[in-house]
Amino acid sequence: VSSLSGVSSATPTEEMNGAGNLMDFLDEPFPDVGTYEDFHTIDWLREKSRDTDHVKIRNKPTCYHSKESIWELIKSLLDAWSGWVVMLLIGLLSGTLAGVIDLAVDWMTDLKEGVCLSAFWYSHEQCCWTSNETTFDDRDKCPQWQKWAELMTGHAEGAGAYVLNYFLYILWALLFSFLAVSLVRVFAPYACGSGIPEIKTILSGFIIRGYLGKWTLLIKTVTLVLAVSSGLSLGKEGPLVHVACCCGNLFCSLFSKYSKNEGKRREVLSAAAAAGVSVAFGAPIGGVLFSLEEVSYYFPLKTLWRSFFAALVAAFTLRSINPFGNSRLVLFYVEYHTPWYMAELVPFILLGVFGGLWGTLFIRANIAWCRRRKTTQLGKYPVLEVIAITGITAVLAYPNPYTRRSTSELISELFNDCGALESSQLCDYINNPNMSRPVDDIPDRPAGPGVYNALWQLALALVFKIVITIFTFGMKIPSGLFIPSMAVGAIAGRIVGIAVEQMAYHHHDWIIFKNWCRPGADCVTPGLYAMVGAAAGVTRMTVSLVVIMFELTGGLEYIVPLMAAAVTSKWVADAFGKEGIYESHIQLNGYPYLDVRDEFTHRTLATDVMRPRRNDPPLAVLTQDTTTVEDVETLIKDTDYNGFPVVVSRESERLIGFVQRRDLTLAISKMKQDGVVSSSVVYFTEDAPQLPASNPQPLKLRRILNLSPFTVTDHTPMETVVDIFRKLGLRQCLVTRSGRLLGIITKKDVLRHMAQMMNQDPESIMFN
């Protein structure tokens, strides 16, 4: 215990006994010291130890007096519980926003086709709630709901009405998308895209000011509604994660514990991402796993519990708003009545292969297109681009009933099992007249003309969706990728499902069908194929997507088909390239993202990566007691490094600490007002020598010196260095040999080295 008594005198903040005549920076707290600049990476270790300071201050024993003590107690309790309070608030707000978005999208999507006479703010479905027609096709017959042509000309049918409706559909779509892109351009440029690549980068420790701001939240919510309603091939799921993260950031600012610590803030944001997925699909567990698998970088166990809490609150807030009008939590509710058979694994795996190929094609084509947009004239006309794509989408989508409706409705219908009451085209089977089975257990039947018709239309829809999604994702409007990807997979799945079903019906005697498909049995469920295809369509989100699907169906029975397809899809896509769409977009933007998944297996050493390289000028260092203020200013002016190592002397090159450029600039500009001149000597030592009064006043800067900089030896394998950077979230690391400072490795150096090793352009990493 005796050794512990000497501790406190050595800790920086209690080191108050500096020489009185010295200018000692940070005697009083100075606001900006220890913060980061925009587009820079945070230092996780530093943030973590700052959080401890916060906890310490909270737990500090004080003598309480009556009133104050209660207030103190409440404050300290609130501080201890603030994590859960923030989660509750995030859950409530993101659930509410998701509900509002769902309702608005419903209404505006239907507005493109017609209007409700009884109340214009009703969507088609709400308008017809009073009538008894509940099936999909009969909805149209509800008298309160009028299509535009009927309202304007009185004629509901005929070529003229069709053309008028077609025209107005396009007009509305163009109006919505124009509004969306204009709002984004004018008010919040960060509101575009899905947001997930940037959130991944932010969670890994990057700073993008305003990306999760209030304006972004507001504009993204509004423009998301407009973008989805305009009928473009995009989903609201990705942007909802961004919206939830904005909520998280908003509530962080209420508590100093989170607003002042970039590390703690990122814990909250991880949980907010889980809440976002939770409301997007109505799948809280899937949301937590998504945050864990796909988005988060640093995910302590505490975050697991809190994410789960936030995801649950969000899901139940959404359910109490009940936007789907069925008090179901999930986006696509399905219930199948037949099990799957081993032989069906073959088509399921084929769907997985298709999903993997589609994923690869999409990533390659989309990245190529986005690169072209970035590098050519095209990028200068984002409004025009959005208008053009919306126009093309609307013109091509309207004639095909499967592309005209919203994508989530399409997926819903594709997932559906054909019950006895189903009247959609996809369920137009030729019924066996002497059928006397219960409604749930309908045997396989031959397809009617409606089904064949639907197959053609679905095939066209598939090609259309594949092509248009490639051009849509990456435009300057909010756009998610889940729903279009799932739609492509679901269409392919349903087509395969119907094909297998008809084969099984017409060829009972084939060996492959003989064992499990007797005549008159219900063996193949095309809806299940659609679901499996959808899971395979969203490549590389293996576990979380399977869990989401599992939450949708609420049963473990279909987990094997889903898993088989999802894993096949991942394997096929991995064979063509390891990078997912989010990583590709991160790379396209040059963000410094050190992927946890990339395995670094090259045999380079720290000495190969560190700067200065051979023939470079020597490393810019400060000495502990011989540098003047002028030297420091020159160094800051001449270089753009983010920090400087401090050594004992230039000869011995023994490392003392590391000082941040930002802190140094702040300190000097502050202290210059207090009488420090250019010829003043800067001291990083514990005690400065007593100088004669004639000498300029020295400047003591030990307070801003990081006395525990991270070091590795020059012989350390880069693999270990990469691992350390990843796990500890370092910003830079100093390289030594036998105690001598040799050089420095920054996160950017690591990323550039990794890019070089993978034969990519190292200059693509732009930020530090």
Added chain:
Amino acid sequence: VSSLSGVSSATPTEEMNGAGNLMDFLDEPFPDVGTYEDFHTIDWLREKSRDTDHVKIRNKPTCYHSKESIWELIKSLLDAWSGWVVMLLIGLLSGTLAGVIDLAVDWMTDLKEGVCLSAFWYSHEQCCWTSNETTFDDRDKCPQWQKWAELMTGHAEGAGAYVLNYFLYILWALLFSFLAVSLVRVFAPYACGSGIPEIKTILSGFIIRGYLGKWTLLIKTVTLVLAVSSGLSLGKEGPLVHVACCCGNLFCSLFSKYSKNEGKRREVLSAAAAAGVSVAFGAPIGGVLFSLEEVSYYFPLKTLWRSFFAALVAAFTLRSINPFGNSRLVLFYVEYHTPWYMAELVPFILLGVFGGLWGTLFIRANIAWCRRRKTTQLGKYPVLEVIAITGITAVLAYPNPYTRRSTSELISELFNDCGALESSQLCDYINNPNMSRPVDDIPDRPAGPGVYNALWQLALALVFKIVITIFTFGMKIPSGLFIPSMAVGAIAGRIVGIAVEQMAYHHHDWIIFKNWCRPGADCVTPGLYAMVGAAAGVTRMTVSLVVIMFELTGGLEYIVPLMAAAVTSKWVADAFGKEGIYESHIQLNGYPYLDVRDEFTHRTLATDVMRPRRNDPPLAVLTQDTTTVEDVETLIKDTDYNGFPVVVSRESERLIGFVQRRDLTLAISKMKQDGVVSSSVVYFTEDAPQLPASNPQPLKLRRILNLSPFTVTDHTPMETVVDIFRKLGLRQCLVTRSGRLLGIITKKDVLRHMAQMMNQDPESIMFN
């Protein structure tokens, strides 16, 4: 690129150009170098870079020739896929073992009561499958099944028959438990307990040879069946995790990639733990989350996918064995017909409070008892202890129908909703004669005498289970804790549930019931209360247990009650102490487990923890070129450190590297056979000087020198040091100041310091 060309010459393994006359250790590979001793901690960073070597060798470009090339290709493919193959094998074997255990337990539990006349190897349930009585109580009437008294005396009823059955029940129980404890004592002492504390420690990087061996696997499987069948208050869930991990370890030895790398092996074991929980509860997703939340230490994303795969395979293997005879995957299948109401959250939270208190009581009492066992004479008679506890359990359990049957059957019955066909005592309600509702929707009814009787018996069972479980867990037989904990919670829950139900029935007009419970409605489901209570009973496994429960019920509806109870339980327990039962047992055994969850928030610095302390003898170091073989041998003899830092010279104290004691011993004993004598100088430098032939042959040991030892400065906060130890899995870390070596911090030092800071006995950490 030019800087990269110089790389390969610097990497240790290609450094073949040593001076010819030098004895250079490791010219050829030497088997034991780089391995660890028993009861020591591994170095994760080192294991990781060794894995890279493996990958490198695999990917090495070679010129293939016809036959060889195909074989090489197959080998490299197999190596790349070995991860998935191991998972498949683990899933298959652990699923099979779980199925066999289930069947055997079923049969042997029933054997205590009677025997099947048609085939003695049938359990009671299997015996009566042919008869039509399906409900629980009618089972007894099946003529093939005879109780022992009936078989031996011909009288099924009467006091004599009861006493005879009672006696034989006790006899069988004693026989089973005696067999179990003897087998464990004689063949595999590691097979006792739940195994989870040790597995946690092993996964965190500790070595316990034989803990996951073949013998342990075999004996644990057999004795688990005996222990569970003996009627003791223990479950098979924890031991199943141990069994699955043994399977994992077994299959690791088939692939050199896993058998030779302790880090990779632990990835496989994490996945195996998930498979174990998956088969224990039939909940694959819950299993993965359990592994993530409770067991694993280092859980990369790749492990997430593989765990999920292993868990799925295991679950489906178990299902195809179908031990429960109902083709249900889950252990307790429940289906409720009524939703829950907001007001019910109050009793649910009360159940959470009860669960938290029970958890705290259990941990404290059990640890106190285990400590007493360890320190007193009691520990010397494990067989007697088991026999005594079994005797007491059997004597007290038989008269009460709720403790006589197996604990999982009890939980099943408590979870059950009282349908119209249910004939158990718990469902003895007074029926409304003019009831004409569908069978699934039975309104709340007044309780009959059976229910009141059951309440008394349940209350006694609750007290009995609480007391006996405290003494059972920790005995020298396989014993899991999930099922007893769940049982305690479920009993409390069912009692509360019936109480609320009867209150709601008799006091419809009370304000709290008025809003949601009209007369004649079915508002309260006591089975749901049992489930919520069970979730609260297993304190601190918040997320994974809720997910397991969610998988059991297959619906999201009850996730809020479950979560509310589980989180309340956790909070209440945390208020009394942060440590879970597994952590407490780890501490009791003195294992070096650095918990990821413990937050270290003290303000000590590395300098306070490092050795040598003030007044200690100086740090034991080797110099790079002045130490003789004799010096090294003396150092090894005089100290018991696991490794020694190597410095340039004793004067400058500048660090070169770190050498492991084990490697040093191996190298010297090997090289002594090759002509090295005691006065030979040991060189750790790159080149040894050319010495005259008269001098003794020098020994070059650079190959076993770790050139990238981990260092921190003496000013580094201990919080950062703890974080580094945790995240990088270090074994030791050297402390420097301005490039000079000051001391060393080992994992044991860190743990002792943490114990000291928490006012615990630092001497309790025994291993390094």
